[in-house]
Amino acid sequence: MRFVNIRRSTTQKGKAKKAFLTKSNFTPYLLLAPVILLLVIFFLIPGLTQLSLSFYKYLPPGVVIGKLYEPTFTLENYIRFFSPTYLNGYFWPTIRIMFASTAIALILSYPVAYSIARTSSSKLKKIFMAIVIAAILVGPIVRVYSWLIILGNEGPANNVLAFFGFGRIEFLGSELGVIIGTTQFLLAYLILVLLSSIQNINPACEDAARSLGANSIHTFLRITLPQSLPGIISAVVLGLTLSATMLETPLVLGFGIVQMQGNLIYNYSLGSVVNLPFSSAASVVLIVMALTISYGVSYLLKSQIKWAK
Amino acid sequence: MFDLELKAIVKQYGKVLAVDELTLSVNSGELLTLLGPSGCGKTTVLRSIAGLEKPDKGEIFIKGKLVNDTPVYKRNIGLVFQNYALFPHLTVFENLAFGLKIRKIPTPEIKERVKKHLELIRLPEIQDRYPHQLSGGQQQRVALIRSVIIEPTLLLLDEPLSNLDLKLRVQMRVELTKIQKEVGITTIFVTHDQGEAMSMSDRVVVMDAGKIKQIGAPREIYDHPQNRFVAEFIGESNVFNGKIIEKNQFETKIKTNGDLTLVALNSEKKTQDNVCVTVRPEAVKLSKQAPPSKNVAQGNVEAIENLGPYIKYHLRLNDDSKITANISYSKNTLAYKMGELVYAYWEPGECTLI
Numbered sequence: 001m002r003f004v005n006i007r008r009s010t011t012q013k014g015k016a017k018k019a020f021l022t023k024s025n026f027t028p029y030l031l032l033a034p035v036i037l038l039l040v041i042f043f044l045i046p047g048l049t050q051l052s053l054s055f056y057k058y059l060p061p062g063v064v065i066g067k068l069y070e071p072t073f074t075l076e077n078y079i080r081f082f083s084p085t086y087l088n089g090y091f092w093p094t095i096r097i098m099f100a101s102t103a104i105a106l107i108l109s110y111p112v113a114y115s116i117a118r119t120s121s122s123k124l125k126k127i128f129m130a131i132v133i134a135a136i137l138v139g140p141i142v143r144v145y146s147w148l149i150i151l152g153n154e155g156p157a158n159n160v161l162a163f164f165g166f167g168r169i170e171f172l173g174s175e176l177g178v179i180i181g182t183t184q185f186l187l188a189y190l191i192l193v194l195l196s197s198i199q200n201i202n203p204a205c206e207d208a209a210r211s212l213g214a215n216s217i218h219t220f221l222r223i224t225l226p227q228s229l230p231g232i233i234s235a236v237v238l239g240l241t242l243s244a245t246m247l248e249t250p251l252v253l254g255f256g257i258v259q260m261q262g263n264l265i266y267n268y269s270l271g272s273v274v275n276l277p278f279s280s281a282a283s284v285v286l287i288v289m290a291l292t293i294s295y296g297v298s299y300l301l302k303s304q305i306k307w308a309k
Numbered sequence: 310m311f312d313l314e315l316k317a318i319v320k321q322y323g324k325v326l327a328v329d330e331l332t333l334s335v336n337s338g339e340l341l342t343l344l345g346p347s348g349c350g351k352t353t354v355l356r357s358i359a360g361l362e363k364p365d366k367g368e369i370f371i372k373g374k375l376v377n378d379t380p381v382y383k384r385n386i387g388l389v390f391q392n393y394a395l396f397p398h399l400t401v402f403e404n405l406a407f408g409l410k411i412r413k414i415p416t417p418e419i420k421e422r423v424k425k426h427l428e429l430i431r432l433p434e435i436q437d438r439y440p441h442q443l444s445g446g447q448q449q450r451v452a453l454i455r456s457v458i459i460e461p462t463l464l465l466l467d468e469p470l471s472n473l474d475l476k477l478r479v480q481m482r483v484e485l486t487k488i489q490k491e492v493g494i495t496t497i498f499v500t501h502d503q504g505e506a507m508s509m510s511d512r513v514v515v516m517d518a519g520k521i522k523q524i525g526a527p528r529e530i531y532d533h534p535q536n537r538f539v540a541e542f543i544g545e546s547n548v549f550n551g552k553i554i555e556k557n558q559f560e561t562k563i564k565t566n567g568d569l570t571l572v573a574l575n576s577e578k579k580t581q582d583n584v585c586v587t588v589r590p591e592a593v594k595l596s597k598q599a600p601p602s603k604n605v606a607q608g609n610v611e612a613i614e615n616l617g618p619y620i621k622y623h624l625r626l627n628d629d630s631k632i633t634a635n636i637s638y639s640k641n642t643l644a645y646k647m648g649e650l651v652y653a654y655w656e657p658g659e660c661t662l663i
C-alpha cells in the first residue's frame with residue numbers, strides 16, 4: 001500500500017509543478033529586471049561587440065589613419081589562430097595547464113577540505129576557514145612574485161631539492177612552474193567548494209560502513225568519495241574555468257617562454273602590436289573552449305550520479 | 310558466558326565524565342535497553358561497544374574475547390543509527406549487500422539473503438530503489454536488516470525510532486522486537502523514551518550521569534524503583550520525604566515532613582530512618598467522602614488535565630504539598646471540579662520506600 005502511496009504523491013507533485021509553470025504571473029520576472037539590465041549592459045553587449053569584432057578585418061597602423069580594423073566579415077582571424085604557431089604556442093599549453101593544475105589542486109584540496117569538514121571544534125574550523133580565505137585575498141601580484149622567489153634557480157624550492165641530492169629544476173619559464181603557480185591559485189577555491197559538499201555527507205554513513213566491516217580505505221572509496229562527487233564536479237568546473245583565464249601567473253612565471261591564451265589576448269589588445277580583431281577571436285575561442293570543456297567534464301561525471309534527489 | 314561484558318568502563322570528554330566505572334553483562338539473545346536522559350552517557354557506552362569510541366579505562370568483552378584494541382570493522386557488530394545512515398548513493402540492494410561483499414560471500418548467496426531479509430520486513434519489492442525514495446519507516450527497517458544481514462554477534466540500536474512519528478514509532482516497537490526475537494540476536498538498545506524501554510526490553514538499565522542507577526526487568530524497575538531518580542524518571546511518582554516513626558512485622562508507619570502519616574508495607578528500613586515514600590499517580594484514588602483507608606490526604610483540585618484514557622488531577626494538600634492522581638476515564642466516571650475539596654487515598658502496598 002505504501003508503495004502505491006509514494007507513486008501517487010510524486011505524480012501530484014509533478015502536476016503542481018506544471019500548474020506553476022503555466023500560470024502567467026510576471027511579477028517574479030519584474031523583480032529580476034535590475035539584474036537582467038545589469039547583465040545586458042555589462043555582459044551581453046560587450047560580449048556581442050567582441051564576437052562581431054572577431055570577424056572584422058585587421059588594418060595595420062598607417063593604412064587608414066585612426067582606424068585599426070575594418071567592419072567586414074572575414075574568418076582570417078580564426079584561420080590565423082588555428083595555425084600551428086598559435087595552437088602550439090598558446091592553445092595547447094593552456095589546455096595542458098588547465099587539466100594538470102585542476103587535477104593536482106583537486107587531489108591536494110580534497111584531504112584538506114575533508115579534515116576541515118570533519119573538525120569537531122568549531123573554533124578550529126573557523127581558524128582553518130580564515131586561513132583558506134586569506135589565501136584568496138592575497139593580491140595576484142604578491143602571489144606570483146612570491147612564487148618567482150620560491151621557484152627561482154637559487155630559490156628555496158631548488159635549494160631544498162639540491163639539499164636532498166636532486167638536481168636543480170628550471171621551474172621558471174617552464175610549464176611546470178606555471179602549473180605550480182596556477183595550482184596554488186586554485187587550491188583555496190577548490191577547498192571551499194569541496195568543503196561544503198563534504199559537510200553534507202552524514203558522518204554516520206562512514207561509521208555504518210565501518211561497522212559493516214569496511215576498513216578506512218574501503219570506506220573512503222566506496223562511501224565518502226562517491227557521495228562527494230557533486231562537490232568534485234563543481235570543483236573541477238571551477239578549477240578548469242579559473243585556470244583557463246590565467247594571465248599574471250604565466251606572464252611572470254612563464255618568462256615569455258610559456259604563454260597561455262590570456263597572454264595572447266593581452267599581447268594583442270594591450271601589448272606592442274594592437275590587433276583587436278585577432279585578440280577578440282582568441283577571446284571567443286577561449287570562452288567557447290572553457291565552456292565546452294567544463295560542460296563536457298561535468299556531463300561525464302554527472303552521468304555517474306544516479307542517486308541524487 | 311555472557312555475549313557482552315563491560316568491566317569498569319570510564320570515558321571522559323574534557324572535564325565531563327560521560328561514563329563512570331560502568332559494569333554490565335548481557336545475556337545471549339537478550340534485548341537490553343540503556344535508558345536515561347540525554348547526556349547520561351548511554352550513547353557513549355553504545356559507541357564504545359561498537360568501537361567507535363575508545364574508553365579511557367575498563368575492559369570490553371564480546372563472547373568472552375577482549376576487544377578493546379579490535380577496530381570497528383573487525384568486531385562484527387550490527388549498528389543502527391538514529392538517522393539510519395543508509396548510503397544515499399547505493400540502492401537498497403547495494404546497501405544490504407555492502408557488508409556481505411566485504412565478507413566475500415558469493416553473489417548468488419547475497420541475492421538469496423537480501424531477498425530473505427526484505428521478506429522479513431515485508432518489503433520484497435524495494436531492492437532497486439534509492440534510500441530517498443523510501444518513507445521514514447521503510448528506511449528504518451532497511452537500516453535494521455542491513456545490520457542484521459551480516460549475522461553480527463551483537464546488534465546495537467542508537468535511538469532508532471526517535472525520528473519516526475508517534476503512530477509509526479509504536480508500530481515499529483512491536484515489529485522491531487518481533488524481528489529481534491525471530492533472528493535471536495543479542496541486542497542493546499539505547500533510548501530516552503521510557504515507553505520504548507518498558508515495552509520492548511527484556512531488561513532495562515537506567516542510567517544517569519554516567520552511572521547505572523538500576524538494572525532489572527521493566528516491571529521490576531517500575532514497581533520497585535531503588536532510588537528517587539528511577540522513581541521519578543520511569544513513569545511519574547508522588548514523592549513524600551519523611552521519617553519512620555513506627556514499625557511492626559506487617560507495616561511501617563511514616564510521618565512526612567508535611568502533615569501526613571502514611572502507612573507502607575514492611576520494609577528493610579528501620580525506625581527513625583529518613584525515607585522517601587513514592588506513590589504512582591495511577592495508584593491514587595479520589596473520593597468526596599472520607600475513605601476508610603490508611604493513607605489519606607485531603608486537598609483542593611488545583612488543575613485538571615484531560616489525557617484521553619485518564620484524567621490527571623493535581624491536588625494542593627492542606628500542608629501545601631502536592632499530589633497527582635490519574636483517574637481512568639469512561640463516560641460514567643464521576644468528574645471533580647476545580648477548587649473542589651477531595652480526599653486522595655491509596656493502599657499501603659502502593660507505597661515504595663526509598
